[in-house]
Amino acid sequence: MKRKTFLITGLLLALSLLFTGCNGEKDNQVKIKVGSKDFTENQIVAELYSLALEDEGFNVERVFDVSSAVIHNSIYNNDIDVYPEYTGTGLLAVLKMSPIADPDKVYQIVKKEYKDKFNIEWLDYSKANDGQGLVIATKVAQKYGIKTISDLQKNADKIRFASQGEFNEREDALPALEAVYGHFNWKSSKVYDNSLKYQVLKNDEADVAPAYTTEGRLTESEFMLLEDDKKVWPPYNLAPVVRAEVLTKNPKIKQILNKISAALNTENLTKLNAEVDIEGKEYKDVAKSFYQTLK
Secondary structure, X not given: OHHHHHHHHHHHHHHHHHHHHHHHHHHOOOEEEEXXXXXXXXXXXXXXXXXXXHHOOOEEEEEEEEOOOOHHHHHHOOOOOEEEEEHHHHHHHXXXXXXXXXXXXXXXHHHXXXXXXXXXXXXXXXXXXXXXXXXXXXXXXXXXXXXXXXXXXXXXXXXXXXXXXXXHHOOOOHHHHHHHHOOOOOOEEEEOOHHHHHHHHHOOOOOEEEEEOOOHHHHOOOEEEOEOOOOOOOOOEEEEEEEHHHHHHOOHHHHHHHHHHHHOOHHXXXXXXXXXXXXXXXXXHHHHHHHHXXX
């Protein structure tokens, strides 16, 4: 009887140690808090970061939908560990520097300044550039042979401009455009709400409007993004920014997230945005589907 009791006790002890070991492994998983801003594109990319980290054994806590106005403070104050940021945003909005057109120069500046001032690391930047641009109705572009902003400026007297009000006044918008390309002598210029611009072009109420270069509607053949041939606007390339302390403790993160950066470009990011904003898919599903193609 004593032998039987001893065997049962031994078995229970072994099971206890086994479960303790399992729990210990889980508890020891490194937790990474991945943040995102509160719009589609940033959510998709942050979800890609999350999936890639989870695949490599990290325990990810998603801290999504953070206001763009406070997300820098969130990472600086350790509320998040990593999130997708734009080089132009880092240069202009965070560091308060003047616009620079060269993508690599902008990246090198933000990389150095963030490390020196905030102890935050910029990993590799992607080719995906969510910058300022101008969208034109394709039929109008074809009618007048317009492919670039220089072409647009030469034909401005035939073009109806759908402004968004602020665009006419903001230093880095129309004033910057005219400083580089010359005055735009529009046939007409009216102010429309930003959310209506594609409808306005589609309804033939205007011909050209300000846009961002990765908007999902740009995948539609009715619209065309004009080439900024004189590079007036600064680049907004996406890159992971990570707290340096977290990266030092977990250097593997660099390789994992750089792989995501290498896979992104303006064209495929625009299509991912379109799947959410036009087709109505969930950003998590879109990110997961794209991530499967990278494995």
